Amino acid sequence: MATCDVLIIGAGPGGGSAALHASRAGLKAIIVEADPEVGVPVHCGECLSQMAVDNLDLDLPEDVIALDCKGIRVIFPDGTEKLLTEKGYVLEKHKFEQWLMSEAESKGAELHRSHRVTSMERIYNSENEFTNWKIDGRGEQFPIECKAVIDASGVSGAASKILDMGTEVEVIAGFQYEMTEVDNDGYLDFYLWPEYSPHGYVWMIPKEGGRANVGLVTTDKKGAIKYLDKFVEDTYLKGKGIQNPEWRKPGVKPRPFGGTIPISGPREITTGDGLILVGDAAGFTSPLFEGGSHLALWSGREAAQTIAKAISSGDLSDKAMQPYVKAWKNRFPPYHKILKGKTALYELTDKELSNMARCLPKELGSMSPLDKAWIGMKLLVKHPLLYTKGVISVLLSFGYSRAKHFGW
Numbered sequence: 555m556a557t558c559d560v561l562i563i564g565a566g567p568g569g570g571s572a573a574l575h576a577s578r579a580g581l582k583a584i585i586v587e588a589d590p591e592v593g594v595p596v597h598c599g600e601c602l603s604q605m606a607v608d609n610l611d612l613d614l615p616e617d618v619i620a621l622d623c624k625g626i627r628v629i630f631p632d633g634t635e636k637l638l639t640e641k642g643y644v645l646e647k648h649k650f651e652q653w654l655m656s657e658a659e660s661k662g663a664e665l666h667r668s669h670r671v672t673s674m675e676r677i678y679n680s681e682n683e684f685t686n687w688k689i690d691g692r693g694e695q696f697p698i699e700c701k702a703v704i705d706a707s708g709v710s711g712a713a714s715k716i717l718d719m720g721t722e723v724e725v726i727a728g729f730q731y732e733m734t735e736v737d738n739d740g741y742l743d744f745y746l747w748p749e750y751s752p753h754g755y756v757w758m759i760p761k762e763g764g765r766a767n768v769g770l771v772t773t774d775k776k777g778a779i780k781y782l783d784k785f786v787e788d789t790y791l792k793g794k795g796i797q798n799p800e801w802r803k804p805g806v807k808p809r810p811f812g813g814t815i816p817i818s819g820p821r822e823i824t825t826g827d828g829l830i831l832v833g834d835a836a837g838f839t840s841p842l843f844e845g846g847s848h849l850a851l852w853s854g855r856e857a858a859q860t861i862a863k864a865i866s867s868g869d870l871s872d873k874a875m876q877p878y879v880k881a882w883k884n885r886f887p888p889y890h891k892i893l894k895g896k897t898a899l900y901e902l903t904d905k906e907l908s909n910m911a912r913c914l915p916k917e918l919g920s921m922s923p924l925d926k927a928w929i930g931m932k933l934l935v936k937h938p939l940l941y942t943k944g945v946i947s948v949l950l951s952f953g954y955s956r957a958k959h960f961g962w
């Protein structure tokens with residue numbers, strides 16, 4: 555039977571970060587990845603802010619960077635544009651995740667692809683103290699015995715399902731095309747435009763060479779591709795090329811790629827005896843624009859450090875995992891306030907969104923308290939009915955969703 559200190563389920567950004575930091579802490583780490591290749595298929599828009607890179611002390615190799623970007627441009631239904639200038643990167647996400655895992659392997663971590671966990675059994679001693687796990691699944695390395703588990707399996711939440719932890723997350727559908735011949739000025743474009751993305755938004759995330767990820771998220775999962783096609787047809791993107799990303803096998807007809815994203819905030823339970831959930835598996839995404847890479851990387855590191863201390867102390871109980879819970883609760887802004895603002899945002903009509911936007915300054919990233927008070931006065935004088943629609947909650951949710959809180 556294979557044995558290790560920590561078993562990490564999933565080789566995405568959370569799993570890669572956990573494996574790297576566990577190995578740096580001197581733990582024997584095994585990663586099991588259900589797919590045959592790390593980083594494939596790509597599920598997200600592929601962005602990472604400079605602040606995230608700095609916070610996580612990453613030294614990104616050139617080949618994983620698809621574009622150095624200046625920040626985000628938010629575009630409203632009437633064409634009003636607002637900027638949030640925060641530097642960052644568009645990644646070749648599959649290459650980034652492969653690089654991260656190779657860094658972990660260079661420190662001694664052991665990766666097994668095409669390995670899917672199907673059962674998890676906790677072992678307790680005669681004093682009813684947790685001692686270790688016995689993990690089984692599909693793949694030649696199973697069963698595996700380990701002291702602790704980090705679940706980085708993504709939105710599917712392997713541990714939550716297998717252990718019936720009684721927590722659920724709400725998800726939203728996200729799909730995108732890789733398009734060609736798309737000009738860019740270094741900004742990521744986010745369109746708040748209900749006509750094309752009910753209860754969601756559309757994005758254009760540029761890459762070098764005229765490539766761009768053009769996609770959307772919407773609560774209407776069945777209609778998502780229809781809305782995306784309509785956006786492409788009705789805008790400057792009409793007639794631009796659509797191709798498969800380089801990670802997709804050649805000879806396949808070009809089609810969208812993506813998946814589901816947790817949007818309801820952290821799961822109520824993110825730890826247990828010998829267990830920590832990270833990234834999407836824990837429900838960690840920015841609640842307004844759904845970015846999750848920074849949070850996955852951060853939580854993977856925090857989980858590895860917490861488990862290293864627990865193993866060193868000889869106490870792997872849920873109590874020993876609580877520093878992790880305290881860390882993420884201290885770091886993240888209050889989700890309920892942001893979700894309140896998000897709900898109000900999606901209740902606004904196209905006209906109301908545009909009226910709100912025209913009261914905002916061109917640059918959203920450097921507003922002083924005086925600027926915010928002035929915005930409040932403009933809204934009160936010009937569009938007082940917006941106050942009854944929760945516009946203040948909307949504006950607060952924008953502020954809380956900046957890179958300094960959640961990264962992107």
